[in-house]
Amino acid sequence: MIKVGFYPGCSMKGGAQEYQESVTALAKVFDIELVEVPDWNCCGATAAHNMNKELSLSLPARIMALAEKEGITDIVVPCAACYNRLSIVKHELAEDPSLSSKVASIIDLKYEGTTQILNIIQFIDKYITDRLEEKVVKPFDYKSACYYGCLLVRPHSILKFDRVEDPQSMDILVKKAGGNAIDWAFKTECCGAGMSVSRTDTVARLSGNIMKDAVDRQAEVVVVACPMCHSNLDMRRPEINKFLDEKIDIPVLYISQVLGLAVGIDAKTLGLNRHMTEVNLPVRPVKEPAVAAVPEKEVITQKTEA
C-alpha cells in the first residue's frame, strides 16, 4: 500500500462527496492510501483572491506548510479550484522570497514550498495509468465529452499542464478505460464557476452552451475533474434546460467515477446515486458476450446469402 498526501477541500466534504468517495475507491483498487493533510483549512478559492491578496496567499500556504510538517511530498488535490490556488501560491512564493517570509509570519508556520501539488489527472498518471488497462473489466463504452474547464489548465505559464486550448490528458484516460472521447469545442470554456448562487442566469447561459455543444455532438456523458464544474453542469440542469429551452438529460461524471466503473467498482461506492441529474447510462453488453455474439450474427448473414 502506497501512501500519498491528500487535500480534499471543502466541496468534497459537502456537495461533492461522491468525488471523494470515487477518488478514494479508485485509489484503493490500485493499493494507494490517500492520507489527508492534518487539520487542513479552506484554500479561500475565488472569494479570497477577489477580496484580499494576502489572504489568498496565506490560506493555501498554511495547507502546504502543514503538509511539509507532516513530511508529505505529494499532495493530491482533486478539486481543480483548490489545485489552481495551491499551485499559484506555491509559484508566487517561490518567485518572491520576501513575500514568502511575510506569508510565513502571517500563518505562523515554517513554509519552504517543497510539496508537489498534483491535480487528479497528474495523480492518476503518476500512480495509476500504467496499471489501468490491465484492470479494466467493464469498458466504459460511451461517447464521452471530456470537460476540463478553466482552472485545471489555466494559467498555462504557471500550471504547465496539458494543452491550453485542446487538452488531451482526460481524453486519453477515458480511451484507456474503453471509452470514446469525442472531439468538441467547449473543453475549456468557463461554466460560470462561483457565480452559481450570486448570478445564476450567467451560469445557466455559460453552462448551457457547454452542455448544448456536448449533446449536439452526440455525447452520452460529460466527464469532469472539478466539483464546481460538476455542480454547475449537474445541479444547475433545470436552469440550463430552461435557458436552452430543451431537455438535456445526459449525466455528468467525475473522471474518477468513469475509471472506477471501468475497473469494476459498483455504482453506489462511486456515489453515482448522489448526482442531481440521474445517471441512466444505457446498458452495453460486456466484452465476452459481445465477442461471442459476433460470429453468431455472421453465421446468420452467411446463411441468408447462401
Place this chain on the structure above:
Amino acid sequence: MSASHESHHPLTLSGELRLETGVTINKCYQCGKCSAGCPVAEEMDFPPSLVMRMLQTDDPKHYEKLLRSMSIWLCVSCEMCLTRCPMEIDIPTIMDNLRQKSLRAKKTNPQAKKIISFHKSFLDSINITGRLYEMGLIVDYKMRTGAMMQDVLIAPKMFVKGKLNPVPEFIKGRKKVAAIFNRVKKDNKEGK
C-alpha cells in the same frame, strides 16, 4: 515581479499598477482577443480590452469609472483573457487589484451587491470554522441579500442525495485560521 526602479517621477495610474502587480498595461495594443474570448464580456459595462485602454490613458476619470464598474465583479477569473493575450498581459491579476481597490475605497457598484455578499459570506465561513461550510454560507448569503427564497426548492433533494452537510466541520486550528484573518486585516489597515 516588482519594479523598484520607478522612483523619480510621481507615479501614473498604470505605473502604480505595474509596481503593485508587475503587470505592464502599456503592452496592450488593443487586438481585442481578451474581449472575444471572455465568457462574460457581453454582460460587462467595459469589456476587458476596454478596461486595458482606459487604464492606459492614466485618466483619473476613467479609473474612477472602473472602480465603480460592474466589469470588475462580473469577471469570473477564468483566465481566458491571459491565455489568449498575444502580449501575455495578466488581466486577471489587474481585475483582482481593481476589485480590492474598489472595496477599500468603498466604491463598489450597487448592482454587484449579490456577488460581493457571496464572497463575504464565503470568507466569513472560513474565518469561523476554518473551512467552507456550504449550508452556513447559503444562510449567511440569504441574510445579506434578502434572497430568502432562492434555491429553496432544490435543498430537500440535495439533502436526500447527501449533498448538504447539516453540521459544520470545525478544524482544530480554527483559531489559527482566524488569526490569519486578523493579521491580514491589520496589515491592510496599516497599508502594508
